[in-house]
Amino acid sequence: xxxxxxxxxxxxxxxxxxxxHGGTLAAVASVISQMDEAGKAEWSPTYIMxxxxxxxxxxxxxxxxxxxxxxEYGTACQAEKGEWDRFFAALxxxxxxHIDLVRQHLGGxxxxxxxxxxxxxxxxxxxxxxxxxxxxDSYDADTDHGRNQGTVIDVxxxxxxxxx
Numbered sequence: 436x437x438x439x440x441x442x443x444x445x446x447x448x449x450x451x452x453x454x455x456h457g458g459t460l461a462a463v464a465s466v467i468s469q470m471d472e473a474g475k476a477e478w479s480p481t482y483i484m485x486x487x488x489x490x491x492x493x494x495x496x497x498x499x500x501x502x503x504x505x506x507e508y509g510t511a512c513q514a515e516k517g518e519w520d521r522f523f524a525a526l527x528x529x530x531x532x533h534i535d536l537v538r539q540h541l542g543g544x545x546x547x548x549x550x551x552x553x554x555x556x557x558x559x560x561x562x563x564x565x566x567x568x569x570x571x572d573s574y575d576a577d578t579d580h581g582r583n584q585g586t587v588i589d590v591x592x593x594x595x596x597x598x599x
Contacts, residue, residue, distance in 0.1 A: 443494040443545050448534055452504035460515035463505050464588040473586065474526045475501045476533035480541055480564070482548065484556055492548040492556060496541055500530045518592040521585070529581030533571055540567035 455470075457463030467473045480496040503526075505511070505519055544563050548556040578584050 443496060443542055445538060445542075446495065446497045449497070449499040451499060451501040453501055454506045455503045456506050458507055458510070460511060460518055460588060460592065461590040463507070463519075464590050467503060467588070470503075472580070473503055474530045474581075475499075476530040477501070478534070478537045478567075480537075482545070482556075482560060484548070484553060486553075492545045494541065494545045494548075496537060498534050498537060500527070500534065502527060502530070514592045518589055522588045525585035526581060529578060529584050529586055532574055532578070536570050536574060537567060540570060 455463050455466050457466050477499045478496060479498075480494060482492050482494045484493075485491045502523065508516060508519060511519070540563055544559065547563075548559050551559065575581075580586075
């Protein structure tokens with residue numbers, strides 16, 4: 436009997452936010468600089484293996500991106516809002532890069548594991564997760580945790596003297 440393969444189920448990425456407070460862009464940048472991470476990408480992959488003659492594997496991968504939300508954004512000047520929006524987009528691009536790595540490293544893992552013994556499948560799974568974590572760590576090292584992708588807030592935008 437042939438088992439129909441199901442591709443890895445990548446659930447839609449959950450979006451969450453974490454409030455940061457500051458009356459000015461400089462104040463909120465200071466708060467963010469004290470945080471371990473301004474944004475965060477997380478993944479929680481699981482698998483289920485059938486125990487019949489031709490073992491099949493079902494893999495589900497849930498992902499989540501948590502981004503900062505500037506609580507006082509609405510009262511900021513337009514220049515500060517523009518800089519926050521630029522920073523936010525750069526940070527979101529960086530975090531999405533982590534999610535892209537999850538898809539690259541776990542896409543097709545079900546096919547590699549199918550037909551393996553339970554121990555063989557587990558070894559493949561553990562190896563894939565270790566490779567994913569290494570790739571994610573390398574990505575952060577290569578991008579300086581997104582800093583060289585534009586995730587540094589330019590606090591001078593709100594302090595520019597107006598001409599007139």
